[in-house]
Amino acid sequence: MTTPSQPRVAHPTAPVIDDPRRRRSVLLAACLALMAVVASVSGLNVAQPQLATTFDASQGQVLWIINTYTLTLAALLLPLGAAGDRRGRRRVLLVGLAVFAVANLAAATAATAEVMLGARLLSGVGAAMIMPVTLSVITSSFPDAERSRAIGTWTAVAGGGGILGMYLSALLVDVATWRWLFALPVVLTLAAALVAVRAVPESRDPAPGRFDVLGTLTSVVAAVGFTVALHEAPTLGWGDPLIVLTLVAAVTAAAGFVVQELRAPSPLLDVRAFRDRRLSSGSTLLLVLFGVQGGVSLVLYPYFQVLLGWSGLRATLGLMPMALLMMLASGLAPRIAARIGVRATMVTGLTVAAAGLALMAASVSPTSGYLGVLPGLMAMGLGAGLAMTPSTEAITSSLPREQQGVASALNDLTRELGSALGIALLGGLLVAGYRGAIGERLHGVPDALAATAGEGIARADAASRSAGDHAEQVLTAAREAFVIGWQQSMWVGAAVLVALVVVVVVRGPGTGSRA
Helix, strand or coil, X not given: CCCCCCCCCCCCCCCCCCCHHHHHHHHHHHHHHHHHHHHHHHHHHHXXXXXXXXXXXXXXXXXXXXXXXXXXXXHHHHHHHHHHHHHCHHHHHHHHHHHHHHHHHHHHCCCCHHHHHHHHHHHHHHHHHHHHHHHHHHHHHCCHHHHHHHHHHHHHHHHHHHHHHHHHHHHHHHHCCHHHHHHHHHHHHHHHHHHHHHHCCCCCCCCXXXXXXXXXXXXXXXXXXXXXXXXXXXXXXXXXXXXXXXXXXXXXXXXXXXXXXXXXXXXXXXXXXXXXXXXXXXXXXXXXXXXXXXXXXXXXXXXXXXXXXXCHHHHXXXXXXXXXXXXXXXXXXXXXXXXXXXXXXXXXXXXXHHHHHHHHHHHCCCCCCHHHCHHHHHHHHHHHHHHHHHHHHHHHHCCCHXXXXXXXXXXXXXXXHHHHHXXXXXXXXXXXXXXXXXXXXXXXXXXXHHHHHCCCHHHHHHHHCCCHHHHXXXXXXXXXXXXXXXXXXXXXXXXXXXXXXXXXXXHCCCCCCCC
């Protein structure tokens, strides 16, 4: 087996494409397919009331419909990424596109919540086949001189595509019906398949050995356990028995996975590869950065919708400057890295992103409006874009060319788990800060009304409309408490990014690294 320290060389089964036009077609197919997957992660969030009404579903059922997709995607990324390396990346991509298209058509026509849930699960299976392959076909097909730019484009779509997809989804809900949400991924999937059939070459690992079944099982249990715990803990509490048992199962499975991968003759993921600074620093950066970004997006929505009174569509549009700057910076990052170095580019991006969070924490107030968060939002997008592209290539360059499906899956998995972790952490800090600050501002308010207001700013806003003489006090208290919780979560996010800067400075890719 090729060790992490050995140079990656082109293998006859993973041909580098000499034709620039065909390379552009490969990149187009990969980005269209990726856009379909990432747009579906958050697209249904904007249609929660419509789902509840259509299927007569509880809030818990609606959340399962939404989260089943993400859960399945995270659980199957590693094994299906490895399947692409073994069975053929082009084949797995086309099968995944077909599964994804059929699942989205089933979701669009679902008559019951059970059918909808099954369609979302099947969508997650298709997405887990598609997502790692979209990056691995780029890294296995592009020559070294062109690979960084191609990965920059892929990273731009992966980073900003979710927000863009959410905006388009919200627009479709507003002008049509929630069922039209699935038109976007179907159209993107069909377009990607048409291009991929003609342009994407077949490539695979010529000697993969026996498939690591035990490694697959333990990785699935660990991914599912961590994802469920991180998603549910903010609601149930970290001490809830379900969360504790889930975390114990996830940690046990993760430990079992490491032991298995150290012993297996053909491991799903050779954990020894994490000795390579490119893999360890790139994975850590993406895990933390996507965590902070996911948490920031979570706390921005109630700010836009409750404090500013915006609709869901307008709130999504308010995030667009961050998404667009992230996409622009992701495309420019390879050129900047070529001039100042990979590590310096990663450090610069993280520093700018941390400054953006600090700026938002310092400038936000109950009356600051959108302009109070816009500069920090733009800095966050710019910094994240600069840091993500070199981190992604650091991961893919650390594993041999025949294992690019696994490298890509690892890259994607760190993003998914990072987002869940950030939402749990920063969301929890926001809630804790809000509850700690609102009580002292509700003196004289009836206990029942104060208890409702203490549950969150959205509940406080709704309760204030029928609070009579206490309406203004409740609303003012909720807005001030929300800002305190906001500032607390933003400062912690900034501190986490500063700590990550230190880690990258000490353990980041060396000056000779390709990234």
